[in-house]
Amino acid sequence: MSDRTMGERAAGQGLSFLGRVPGVAFVLVALFAIFATLSPGFTTVPNLSNILVQSSILLLLALPMTLIIMTEGLDLSIGAVLTLASVVLATVALSTGSLSIAVLAAVAVGSAMGLLNGWIIAWPGIPPFVATLGTLSIAQGLCLLLTDGQSVVGLPDELHTVYAGYLLGLPIPIIIGAVAYALMHLLLYHTRLGTYVPALGGNREALRHAGVNDRLVLTVIYGIGGLMAGIAALLLTSRMSSAHPTAGIGMEFDAIAAVAVGGTQFERGEGWLLGTLLGVITIGVLRNGLNLLGMPSSIQVVCVGLLVILALFLDGMRRVEE
């Protein structure tokens, strides 16, 4: 599918594109059919809307994670940065009483952490896995330091209306997710910066020879990850009406899983944004469906793991056929 490179669907392909639909799409359809059969409440409009609302935070993390993985990188710190931004947001909101200042502070802290990641990886050349493992620990420690390990509560009521509110008849988290997706699509497929993302993963030497400052590009990509984590912090804090110093732990794994399930590869700069969207929704559908069936969250975690393996297995088989 030409989406993978130009974000355009070549005309006149007919149904042959079906043969190139990634494994995740089949998994999503299958899960949907299973849950629709087993649980009558699954296919109701409120529940489907609920799935999208609940997926919004993960989507905000998985979108930049797609770009980062396409550069043959990884960001393990994104869950901890999300938590740190959430804690900062709550603390600033409490001390200033202004929600907008608090959001700005959260986004600033998230971006700063992201740029720090990018800088460490691009300039001294520390491998992304290790570099972001380090910043994960730093962010986690700062969370505990800022909160003394306690939850931050007593936030202004208007905060809760962000996650639970509606705009033009649509839940606000869905709107934020949709706007974020549209902007990331524009970035990846219609800007210079986006063009250089698959180049960083595919042939960094060639990019450098083309006169592009590859290190700066890499730093900015990680910075975008931190920025998105800052915005996701608004949704997270709003959902809980409070900030917990451990709230976002493990979110990086869901984000990486969504990207992998969506068919983005960890090598050579191959990846596509729509796949990540499908991956995020698939994980959301799986969790929601299991919830409706009364499965405990421990089973959900196991199932997400199985999903990742199944989706990649299906993709692998299709690749062999090619």
Next chain:
Amino acid sequence: MVTLTPSAPTESPVHQAAGGAPLLELRGISKTFPGVRALDDVSFPIWAGEIHMLCGENGAGKSSLMKVLCGAYVADAGEMFHNGGKIEIKSTLDARKLGIAVIFQEFSLIPYLSVAQNIFLGREFPGRIPGTIDRQKIRSEAARFLAMIGSDIDVDTPVHKLGVAQQQMVEIAKALSQNARVLVMDEPTSALSDTETEHLFGMMRRLKANGVAIVYISHRMAEVFLLGDRITILRDGKKVDTVLPNETSVSDLVQKMVGRKVDTIHRRGDNMKAGELALEVKGLNAPSGIADINLNVRAGEIVGLCGLVGSGRTEVARAIFGADRISSGQVTFFGKPFSGGPDEATRLGVGLIPESRKAQGLALIRSVGDNIVLAALDRLFPSRLFQPRTARKAADDMIQKLRIATPSARRAAQFLSGGNQQKVVVGKWLTADARLFIFDEPTRGIDVGAKAEVFALMYDLVEKGAAILMISSELSEIVNVCDRAYVMREGRIAGELPRDRLAEENILQLGMHHE
């Protein structure tokens, strides 16, 4: 190869008649690396509208010259002129500004970007919204440059879906879009089919007619004579001669490429002791690109396997050793059929001394002793328990036997000299009771003194009844060390040379493409 139509006489170079300065001229270019004089006082004019062939053996300096041209290397000495004006090329950017584009055998394309995006990588046209790119213009401009070279590749195709020939077209279109006036091509036809080759040649003639200068490196004699307006021969980093195709012949060219070299290696005496069949390969085919390989090596023999870079020598060695998959054929070691896999080969008494000693032959950070016993663990410790004392003794024995210069068996292998590292690899296989040794480029990266030691070691091995298959691109080594040799060309055995016909000229005649 298909019949190739020679270029029309009207297309012959006009530069000499027109007078004036060459488009680009190198004068007295030298480049030295530690221990190697890669280029030695090379002068080389390139005229607009000519196809200039560059010939020479492996290591003659062709690649170095190319890299100096494109700014990847900076010359130690010498001058360069562009249209008569003195210039300096200190970076790839300098070269690009002068209109010099090099198309390497390894392409510089991004696999998951489209053809159009690759052609304009780093030079995207800005779109109406600030920060965006004008994808329509990128596509239409890319299509225009592709059409210019007669290619109809869809500009939206991601590059990883293209074949080698099409990728080459994209590289050429990219070069033209950068307004290249000098195009350097390194063996561009080595991976092309006949039709693709025809197509490429047609395109080169069109570029030439438009005044583009092409420097073309090739080992295929037919191409050299068909396309070349002039032929420059390099040998040992020096320019031997520049000749016109109608004033020379294939044998003359080969003679100039080989020259009369001073033999640095002592030629071995005749060996009459060939014994049992150590290795027999029958009808071997492998997906790595080798076909119909038949060869054998007897105990007490050193048999050479040579051919140009990319002719399939290393692929043959890997297939024989079971390191690569084979599609058909039979490999027999000491009369026993080999079913595949390096562990099975080791059990049958085969040792591979790989081309890249540091990456494939040794565990560099481990001790000399650990390396020596590595392939013999099954034999030394039948109980499956590692016994340091046994290991130490085996290592010390081997260090003594091969006279490996190391303070102790505990020294990390990375601190040894190249020649001694090579001995450790050999010692590893001797400890594992190997009786057939496959040496892939045994003297790469080691100095002259160490070379002599490695050869002495090889002679000693065959004296004691081992068999050796030696792969080398150093023709003088093959000629002096081997009892006989197989010459490869394009993944096949082009011929076998017995001892009395083993000469560099004969190897080159067999290994080159001059049908």
